[in-house]
Amino acid sequence: MxxxxxxxxxxxxxxxxxxxxxxxxxxxxxxxxxxxxxxxxxxxxxxxxxxxxxxxxxxxxxxxxxxxxxxxxxxxxxxxxxxxxxxxxxxxxxxxxxxxxxxxxxxxxxxxxxxxxxxxxxxxxxxxxxxxxxxxIKSEDELEKLRKAAQLADYAIEVGCKEIAEGKTELEILMAIEFEMKKKGAEKMSFDTMVLSGPKTSSPHGTPGDRKIQKGDFILFDLGVVYQGYCSDITRTVAFGEPSDAQREIYETVKKAEQAAIDLVRPGVKAMEIDKAARDVIEQAGYGEYFTHRVGHGLGISVHEYPSVTGTNELELEAGMVFTIEPGIYHPDITGVRIEDDVAVTADGVEVLTKFPKELVIIQ
Amino acid sequence: MxxxxxxxxxxxxxxxxxxxxxxxxxxxxxxxxxxxxxxxxxxxxxxxxxxxxxxxxxxxxxxxxxxxxxxxxxxxxxxxxxxxxxxxxxxxxxxxxxxxxxxxxxxxxxxxxxxxxxxxxxxxxxxxxxxxxxxxIKSEDELEKLRKAAQLADYAIEVGCKEIAEGKTELEILMAIEFEMKKKGAEKMSFDTMVLSGPKTSSPHGTPGDRKIQKGDFILFDLGVVYQGYCSDITRTVAFGEPSDAQREIYETVKKAEQAAIDLVRPGVKAMEIDKAARDVIEQAGYGEYFTHRVGHGLGISVHEYPSVTGTNELELEAGMVFTIEPGIYHPDITGVRIEDDVAVTADGVEVLTKFPKELVIIQ
Missing domain, CATH: 3.40.350.10 (Creatinase/prolidase N-terminal domain)
Known part of the structure; x- marks a missing residue:
């Protein structure tokens, strides 16, 4: 119909x-x-x-x-x-x-x-x-477009990682990513691309600028691509140079939280339970006060649409729903880390659309 | 106050x-x-x-x-x-x-x-x-920001002209412009930058793509920059290689139309008279059917705001108003040309905020 x-x-x-x-x-x-x-x-x-x-x-x-x-x-x-x-x-x-x-x-x-x-x-x-x-509820045709948009986003993260080098600015890396996306035929980015480094990762909504990256920084990419009218939205945080133990602990906590939320996705589970699964991991690790936003948002033609994955949304998930899962810890003294994937609810579980690895990438 | x-x-x-x-x-x-x-x-x-x-x-x-x-x-x-x-x-x-x-x-x-x-x-x-x-009605403080935004837009056109070379794509030129703007500290572009070449100039709202520019093309830049929250919006059309007589005639007609509209700007003149001044020149030259939009729009915090400079707006201009003047001829067989400036109404006339020259630039 x-x-x-x-x-x-x-x-x-x-x-x-x-x-x-x-x-x-x-x-x-x-x-x-x-x-x-x-x-x-x-x-x-x-x-x-x-x-x-x-x-x-x-x-x-x-x-x-x-x-x-x-x-x-x-x-x-x-x-x-x-x-x-x-x-x-x-x-x-x-x-x-x-x-x-x-x-x-x-x-x-x-x-x-x-x-x-x-x-x-x-x-x-x-x-x-x-x-x-x-x-x-996305149709198979829509899911296919979302998969392609997610693939492009994966590639954008790959490009970003390759661009990292001592002394380059956030903006230089950002422009290199966007240029490569346009060459790949992406209509446009889903939203203003975010490349944040060092202390700037500790803000969930910072603005990329002229800061030169340096060894010891974590670098946070948050970006998305529009493919045939459908959006992707991915976040990866990578280390430039050997991370400290405190940085590693934050990274691993966010990774575990994100995976806990993904593992729970299937029809019949409530949106609020997805939020809780990630939040529990972060709170139990003692970082609760540094995770200050909902765990995710719906994704499709709009980069923010239904369902909203908050701690109070009692909506039951159904096959065909697509949303982000993106917990973060924004520690003002150690680092900020966010990891975000796009997921689709399937008949009996979850399909993760974004596939860039989540093992901590350390760029030397 | x-x-x-x-x-x-x-x-x-x-x-x-x-x-x-x-x-x-x-x-x-x-x-x-x-x-x-x-x-x-x-x-x-x-x-x-x-x-x-x-x-x-x-x-x-x-x-x-x-x-x-x-x-x-x-x-x-x-x-x-x-x-x-x-x-x-x-x-x-x-x-x-x-x-x-x-x-x-x-x-x-x-x-x-x-x-x-x-x-x-x-x-x-x-x-x-x-x-x-x-x-x-813009304050002097707002005008100062608009002047700075216009200066950056002038510079962006300069960058665009320098980037023109056989075989480069519209997108490559576009990205070079935007990169340079970010380096200059521009917060963001006012809207999606437009770099159109050859036959694509004949659409008033085309999308830049992978088309490689070649000798004989006209290249149309339409772009703007946000400076401290205020927008600029400029269009220049330049020739790559020696233009034909037909292309030259269209260019000179648009240039004359744009100047006629600018020359009329002062307090007490109606917005519709500004539109008419440009439209008359284009109609008298026989291109009336190829000028298909209003002559301009207000500009400030928004890239489209009041006043709207249409053929029916009886609003009388006042000192402090800021708007674009952007007549165009979109000829499907010869070329499209648009020339756009940002102007401020002064106590007794007009201040043109964008200053990039309007003599036809021919890039060899």
């Missing part, structure tokens, strides 16, 4: 007339067309029965068609009122809808006010959970 | 109790703290009289303070309900507000529903235009 048909089925089940989908990532999920329209209107209107349409800036209409959208694609120019065009397209299809599902976690108050004005009789309900639910 | 005081004055004038500001760029404008919180809550609550507060993910609170925010900074963790924390902070300051200004073009329907639940007696009005109006 196509995504459009799946949404039509949902509308019929819920007794809704139409859905207006506006998150760029959800527009891509439904139509195959990916775009960031900034302040301009981009949306897919799906009806219980009538033909759906996609509205986008006029100059993107050829790209919409090229992306495989087989229904009507309507363009608007900066000088148009895009909402008037939406109304005309809806009227062409019959009665104005009385019940419209919208993405309440994305649609702005201003846009709802416009829609309320265009469709004064309509009531509006949420379609967010339905779309999240659909996206939460 | 600080931005907070300016908003307090607005609340007093309008008889409003509070404003909740949630666009990351507006949070930066008001607080000095820049962050992309993704799905997490980030906002500044300003009261008519009480002390404002900023709410952000807990791990960013030290950065909020480091950015110079001198009022209360409140953190929330993934396991908290951030909105409960907002309510407590508001209650601590006195009666619940009865009138709250929000950014209706940014706040989601879901968040408004949460606020309506927390403050059931409150009515909600727009603060978007007030903030846009404030941001529309």
């Amino acid at each position: 196509s995504k459009v048909e799946e949404i039509q089925q949902y509308l019929q089940q819920e007794g809704l007339d139409a859905a207006f989908i506006t998150t760029p990532d959800n527009v891509f999920y439904v139509s195959g067309f990916h775009s960031n329209p900034h302040e301009r209107l981009l949306g897919v209107m799906v009806f219980k029965e009538a033909e759906p349409f996609l509205i986008s800036p006029l100059m993107e209409v050829p790209d919409v068609k090229a992306a495989g959208w087989s229904f009507e694609a309507i363009g608007h120019e900066d000088t148009d009122d895009a909402w008037d065009i939406v109304k005309l397209a809806v009227q062409k299809r019959g009665d104005l809808p009385a019940t419209i599902a919208i993405e309440k976690s994305h649609l702005t108050v201003e846009r709802l006010e416009r829609m309320t004005h265009l469709f004064p009789e309509a009531t509006f309900s949420r379609i967010d959970e339905q779309l999240n639910g659909m996206r939460n | 600080s931005k907070v005081e300016e908003i307090q004055q607005y609340l007093q004038q309008e008889g409003l109790d509070a404003a909740f500001i949630t666009t990351p760029d507006n949070v930066f404008y008001v607080s000095g703290f820049h962050s992309n919180p993704h799905e997490r809550l980030l906002g500044v609550m300003v009261f008519k009289e009480a002390e404002p507060f900023l709410i952000s993910p807990l791990m960013e609170v030290p950065d909020v303070k480091a950015a110079g925010w001198s009022f209360e900074a409140i953190g929330h963790e993934d396991t908290d309900d951030a909105w409960d924390i907002v309510k407590l902070a508001v209650q601590k300051r006195g009666d619940l507000p009865a009138t709250i200004a929000i950014e209706k073009s940014h706040l989601t329907v879901e968040r408004l529903e949460r606020m309506t639940h927390l403050f059931p007696e409150a009515t909600f009005s727009r603060i978007d235009e007030q903030l846009n109006g404030m941001r529309n």
